[in-house]
Amino acid sequence: MIYEKTIRVLYVDMKEQQVLIVEREDLKQYMGGVGVASKLLEETMRPELSPLDPAQPIVFAIGALSTIYPVITKAVAMFISPLTGELGETYAGGRLALSMFSSGFDAIVIVNKADKPTYLAISPNDVKFRDARPLWGSEKDNVGRIIRDEERQYAGKRSIIRIGRGGENQVSYACVSVDRYRHFGRMGLGAVFGSKHLKAISIVGSREIPIRDFGSYFKVYREIYETCTKSDVMAKYHDTGTPINVAPLNAAGALPTRNLQQGSFEHADKISGETFSQEYLVRKVACSGCPVGCIHIGQFRREFAAHGHEYETISVGYDYELIFALGSFLGIGDPKDILELIEDVELAGLDAMSTGVALGWATEALKTGLVSLDDTIVPLTFGSSQEYRAAVGYIANGVNAFYKNLGLGVKHASKVYGGEDFAMQVAGNEMAGYHTGYGSLIGAMVGARHSHLCNGGYSLDQGLPIGKDVNPDDMAEALLKEELERCMLNSLTICLFSRKVYDRQTILAAFAGIGQEMTDDDLTAVARRIYAVKLRIKKRMGFDLQDIRLPKRFFETPSMHGQLDEAVAHEILMKYREKIAALDTATAGETE
């Protein structure tokens, strides 16, 4: 992408086994990343068909500054989400962005379904459709190992992304594993892979692009690098990592516990970031091109045979969201149990957050008699990690009608069995681990993909004074401002952990360092353009903010800012709706 006048798109038809490479000058106005991916999704989506219809596209894209500067490590995937039935968007680090960059493809669009399980082997001059029947049913580590071996004739920087049983069985919140420790986690991309008989993608390349004015570039690079490695801004991500959140959220009463029956957990100390670091952390790793290294790897020992003292050591990545979803949310207070559950969810190929939240609802549904032991097979009770481990497998394999329904998301399951008031989802997406206030709740409602990452609402809550009333218009304005800004940041595919490193001034300097003169107004215009495309996609899928129904529990369990009021939440929502209605979404300055 750097120095090019076009975006290079690889189109792949799984059924016909055909590919097409198109150089698109018109896509440059969307910068890259989420901008380009949104536009490609808008062009190829089929709103009249179900999300898992093979004709629906999967779009991948890297950003305008991918791999050029530190911490610009992400690739975006966009699709129609089987979980929410509308715009699907998810990000992953690892080596994928570097491999796409090295292969020479800025974006990839995949449509239709292969006749048999297939994996794609993409290299700069070739796309192979390989028979994946022997891999169907295999878990991610085996698949990665086998594909790496099979494709070794293509040298270069390689990334392998693949699905597990959850994706094969089209569980609505199945994930796609990226390399060893990263994921396209949320919104069910794994199920969309499954619907296309697409088991995995290997992408490799060795393209290198010399920097034209190395002196100017390196000056900017060094400054960013120094901020990342020597200041306080990123140190906390490397140090304890996001698990550091357990303690403050718990103290604030914002740590969702036992299906959000509580906002604090009596065993929070045992599952805190500090405890994980002291007792389970064995190393930290990084996405390619990141000098921070925030990926915390925990290790535990497990007996694998009943006799003879046979043990294995298991390493898994952990972060705050996993600890919340598979820990406090399920009443589990033993870090080893959480690590074991993380491992099971990984191998099943599911999104950990949705899985934990779904199991939280199932636990209460069983307790309140909405479902029976015949449905759940095992007696799910808060804290019962072994039962939850079994249930993860039942979801991934869809072993009975109950688990099939649970695999379609907690919104769907609660419609079938009841318990919608404690099915903790927002617009179909299972909640994130922040019961901080209106910012996080309304932020998830209005966020284009209903994620806490759309607008960082939890962060807005944190900045609000405790005990003061929220101003609905200010809150709606702040959420919209941040949503727009993140459209721009994600068109660059910056890791959002580093968003304080990449303020506007730094972004403009980064562009200037590679000879691209951009202005602050240009960045604002790109943000608006991208958001307009996203809003159009959502509208075409029939989405309207006023149709969202929230579970009552959000308003019953006090948040960090006390008990939330439904009327205030509604007012913020309507303010936001007015604000986006006033945006020019028809063109937003787009050119043909």
Place this chain on the structure above:
Amino acid sequence: MTITVETGSWAARWLDQRVILLTDMPADATAADAILAAGIPQDEAGVIVRNGTLIPKDHRLSHGDVIKIHPIIIGG
């Protein structure tokens, strides 16, 4: 007045000890003043608790108060 500030391992980048006794705080000191006096960067201090209750940074402290400072909530 005297204020006790409790932190955790997250503050080890700036502090040698987890508990800091501030013996010379002005009578109108706020939680933010105590954070500053303890040597924690204001941006890094998030949730503040006094006697089990959350308090804002501009909360006026009283002699003998013990406050627990948690780090800011981080993420994407």
